[in-house]
């Protein structure tokens with residue numbers, strides 16, 4: 001394994017304006033690629049189910065999808081609970097164009113969230129934190145905008161599996177302990193587990209879910 005790609009080895013990396021513009025341009029371009037960046041996801045997939053279970057009751061609650069892309073997760077939660085107030089935040093305005101009506105969108109970076117403290121009842125991020133570059137800052141921001149007692153779910157890839165997929169040079173994957181430690185700075189309860197797309201299929205070690213209560 002090439003250790004330089006592990007999160008701990010990239011801890012000092014900075015999201016400079018140049019790098020931010022490059023990441024944004026890359027995802028603006030990727031938005032046209034519906035095959036690799038789909039607008040929908042099968043609601044039976046375990047990632048969806050686990051986030052929903054962790055967030056709990058959504059009716060009347062305000063929830064943020066961090067790095068929402070085309071809003072494939074937000075779309076399902078909104079369909080499941082039309083009385084939830086779902087927001088999607090993404091660095092790419094081209095991605096946000098695909099987010100369905102009824103979901104509030106905001107363009108911006110998760111390292112500098114354009115929301116006041118404790119604005120949300122819960123937040124989740126699926127395969128987006130890996131692109132944030134300043135991971136500790138993104139985690140503080142996500143935790144800052146969630147109310148005390150609110151729920152946070154992060155699904156991302158396991159650093160120990162680095163090399164399994166092609167990745168842009170800014171991408172980072174995480175070990176369980178790395179993200180647990182960052183979340184523990186702001187949250188009272190933090191757990192992590194391996195997951196697969198299907199609940200009855202043994203996880204192969206690629207995907208991890210971190211679940212926290214602020």
Ligand SMILES: C[S@@+](CC[C@H](N)C(=O)[O-])C[C@H]1O[C@@H](n2cnc3c(N)ncnc32)[C@H](O)[C@@H]1O
Nearest residue numbers: 027067068069090091092109110126128131132
């Ligand atoms: C692999 S896609 C995942 C999208 C969505 N979460 C999903 O599961 O369908 C990663 C997303 O993160 C967004 N992103 C990358 N860096 C970001 C940042 N600093 N702040 C907010 N969004 C970011 C990208 O524009 C892209 O839409």
